Amino acid sequence: MIFNLLTSQSSGGAGGGNNYSSLIMLGIMVVAIVLLLVFNRRSNKKRQEETQAMLNAIKPGNKVKTIGGICGIVVEVCPDDNTFVLETGTEASGKSFLKFDMQAVYQTDAVVEKAPKEEEKPADKVEEKPEEKPAEPAEEKAEEKVEEKVSEDKE
DSSP states (O other): OHHHHHHHHHTTOSOHHHHHHHHHHHHHHHHHHHHHHHHHHHHHHHHHHHHHHHHHTOOTTOEEEETTSOEEEEEEEETTTTEEEEEESOTTTOOEEEEEEGGGEEEEOOOOOOOHHHHHHHHHHHHHHHHHHHHHHHHHHHHHHHHHHHHHHHO
């Protein structure tokens, strides 16, 4: 298609309408490529933020698998050096401690803490439920008092 556009321009073109349709197609292709690049950049940025949040969530006691395939338990995290110490092996086979860069983490069981804004919403819902529950026992107590008065009147 681009080859046809170039050949039509160099030979003087077959007609005025053909040039406009070629330019429109070229414009659509440029817009499509720009959109592809924009969306790709946004998805890469989101993935990078998720990875950084996962790495920041690693604390001593988390299980980690490195990019080299070494599995173990994090013993110490050093945010200054951006490293962590990994404990591998067992008591029987002998424990070993290895120091890795945080970027060497492939998988972890560390849970990323959610933003405080999201935590406030469920807290509001929790506050609403207790308000409704105390009202029900009060009605039951009133009914019990009425039943007691009726039973006393019968006696």
